[in-house]
Amino acid sequence: xxxxxxxxxxxxxxxxxxxxxxxxxxxxxxxxxxxxxxxxxxxxxxxxxxxxxxxxxxxxxxxxxxxxxxxxxxxxxx
Amino acid sequence: xxxxxxxxxxxxxxxxxxxxxxxxxxxxxxxxxxxxxxxxxxxxxxxxxxxxxxxxxxxxxxxxxxxxxxxxxxxxxxxxxxxxxxxxxxxxxxxxxxxxxxxxxxxxxxxxxxxxxxxxxxxxxxxxxxxxxxxxxxxxxxxxxxxxxxxxxxxxxxxxxxxxxxxxxxxxxxxxxxxxxxxxxxxxxxxxxxxxxxxxxxxxxxxxxxxxxxxxxxxxxxxxxxxxxxxxxxxxxxxxxxxxxxxxxxxxxxxxxxxxxxxxxxxxxxxxxxxxxxxxxxxxxxxxxxxxxxxxxxxxxxxxxxxxxxxxxxxxxxxxxxxxxxxxxxxxxxxxxxxxxxxxxxxxxxxxxxxxxxxxxxxxxxxxxxxxxxxxxxxxxxxxxxxxxxxxxxxxxxxxxxxxxxxxxxxxxxxxxxxxxxxxxxxxxxxxxxxxxxxxxxxxxxxxxxxx
Numbered sequence: 001x002x003x004x005x006x007x008x009x010x011x012x013x014x015x016x017x018x019x020x021x022x023x024x025x026x027x028x029x030x031x032x033x034x035x036x037x038x039x040x041x042x043x044x045x046x047x048x049x050x051x052x053x054x055x056x057x058x059x060x061x062x063x064x065x066x067x068x069x070x071x072x073x074x075x076x077x078x
Numbered sequence: 079x080x081x082x083x084x085x086x087x088x089x090x091x092x093x094x095x096x097x098x099x100x101x102x103x104x105x106x107x108x109x110x111x112x113x114x115x116x117x118x119x120x121x122x123x124x125x126x127x128x129x130x131x132x133x134x135x136x137x138x139x140x141x142x143x144x145x146x147x148x149x150x151x152x153x154x155x156x157x158x159x160x161x162x163x164x165x166x167x168x169x170x171x172x173x174x175x176x177x178x179x180x181x182x183x184x185x186x187x188x189x190x191x192x193x194x195x196x197x198x199x200x201x202x203x204x205x206x207x208x209x210x211x212x213x214x215x216x217x218x219x220x221x222x223x224x225x226x227x228x229x230x231x232x233x234x235x236x237x238x239x240x241x242x243x244x245x246x247x248x249x250x251x252x253x254x255x256x257x258x259x260x261x262x263x264x265x266x267x268x269x270x271x272x273x274x275x276x277x278x279x280x281x282x283x284x285x286x287x288x289x290x291x292x293x294x295x296x297x298x299x300x301x302x303x304x305x306x307x308x309x310x311x312x313x314x315x316x317x318x319x320x321x322x323x324x325x326x327x328x329x330x331x332x333x334x335x336x337x338x339x340x341x342x343x344x345x346x347x348x349x350x351x352x353x354x355x356x357x358x359x360x361x362x363x364x365x366x367x368x369x370x371x372x373x374x375x376x377x378x379x380x381x382x383x384x385x386x387x388x389x390x391x392x393x394x395x396x397x398x399x400x401x402x403x404x405x406x407x408x409x410x411x412x413x414x415x416x417x418x419x420x421x422x423x424x425x426x427x428x429x430x431x432x433x434x435x436x437x438x439x440x441x442x443x444x445x446x447x448x449x450x451x452x453x454x455x456x457x458x459x460x461x462x463x464x465x466x467x468x469x470x471x472x473x474x475x476x477x478x479x480x481x482x483x484x485x486x487x488x489x490x491x492x493x494x495x496x497x498x499x500x501x502x503x504x505x506x507x508x509x510x511x512x513x514x515x516x517x518x519x520x521x522x523x524x525x526x527x528x529x530x
Contacts, residue, residue, distance in 0.1 A: 009431070024511065042431045043459055043463040065136075
């Protein structure tokens with residue numbers, strides 16, 4: 001069954017810690033519970049988004065620097 | 079000077095854009111309000127005569143895009159551009175581009191912005207104008223022996239700072255000569271590693287410093303001050319609460335401080351509104367210039383309430399070439415004003431941002447609330463969290479504090495989490511009532527007494 005990772009806050013979603021660095025997690029990877037999968041910038045402050053449970057074959061639904069609202073599905077996993 | 083029919087382009091957003099539109103309208107100006115895609119429904123757009131979209135939500139592609147903002151201003155038929163605070167307000171490149179497009183920049187010349195924006199040049203300018211700066215080494219310290227000699231003259235504790243550092247990085251506090259001998263080599267290699275330059279300089283460390291600042295106005299020939307403010311209540315180096323005048327100063331100290339600011343402003347032929355920031359060493363009763371902000375500031379309303387001057391209107395008139403309408407002797411202090419910043423942050427959850435939808439609003443009579451909010455407004459998550467400023471005035475500081483506590487209790491902003499509960503607690507705090515605080519007091523208070 002697919003598992004969704006929801007965005008906790010509205011703002012801008014970043015897949016990498018800084019512009020010149022690699023993504024936190026690449027598409028297709030397996031993640032453990034608590035893994036940081038991205039950042040949300042809200043009102044000039046940055047908040048980590050973590051996977052609440054473990055999953056395989058992660059597929060991102062939102063691009064780097066995409067605008068999000070609270071509840072947006074950021075990624076799906078198996 | 080009659081400005082009727084002239085057009086002002088407002089290159090900012092939020093509460094300051096609202097403030098500028100109101101001031102411009104009162105002067106008879108037509109207003110064009112710039113906005114990003116995410117800001118089409120903001121209050122300043124509703125109040126202005128016209129709104130112009132300048133790009134996507136991200137500030138780097140809209141409010142910070144010099145070419146785009148200048149092109150939009152020119153196409154709108156504007157005569158002048160008001161940059162507000164933040165964004166491009168202290169960009170010499172922006173000021174030059176506005177003037178190159180044949181428009182008036184509401185602020186000082188690009189050269190003045192550049193000169194005062196460079197810390198080392200600003201310090202030299204201050205020294206040349208006879209304005210006290212933080213005592214320290216004259217340039218770099220070359221050896222531990224030389225450093226020890228200077229530290230002996232300044233008195234411990236001192237700070238050593240990386241010459242190439244900035245923003246609070248590369249700073250060490252040194253307590254004694256033994257400490258200096260131990261820490262200086264480490265600081266050198268750390269600076270070399272971090273900044274590619276091992277150079278260090280030394281300044282006196284001001285413990286329990288207070289932040290005071292002087293409001294000045296200039297027309298290019300003459301400058302006046304509108305007295306000072308105190309902004310020592312800060313969190314993460316951000317001011318949260320501001321007052322005018324500074325209760326920690328005697329009248330003699332106040333006059334010396336404000337006169338020094340006017341000397342500096344006149345020495346650079348300053349035009350517009352500006353603020354000189356100082357540290358006040360309460361133990362030594364000395365003030366030291368730190369930097370100048372060449373724009374209107376968030377906390378300008380406290381000065382307006384105690385002097386009766388409309389700073390934004392004066393700033394606009396001077397930009398259009400009018401001489402200052404005020405003589406120094408006309409500017410008198412009356413009463414005491416306090417401003418608290420109402421941010422979209424939840425103080426009960428470590429100041430987590432809260433970009434919600436504004437419900438019913440109720441503000442008490444007789445207080446000033448400079449705000450971007452209206453009922454039904456959805457606060458965008460893309461910009462800073464300042465929603466507005468609640469400003470009160472009393473005959474004296476105690477009266478202003480009492481007024482503030484009452485005003486906060488009577489304020490309702492439904493649907494939002496804001497920093498008002500923090501201010502309600504501070505307004506009743508005994509240390510705040512005694513004026514017994516400094517620039518790191520609030521951080522300590524939040525860790526200990528805090529919000530309970």
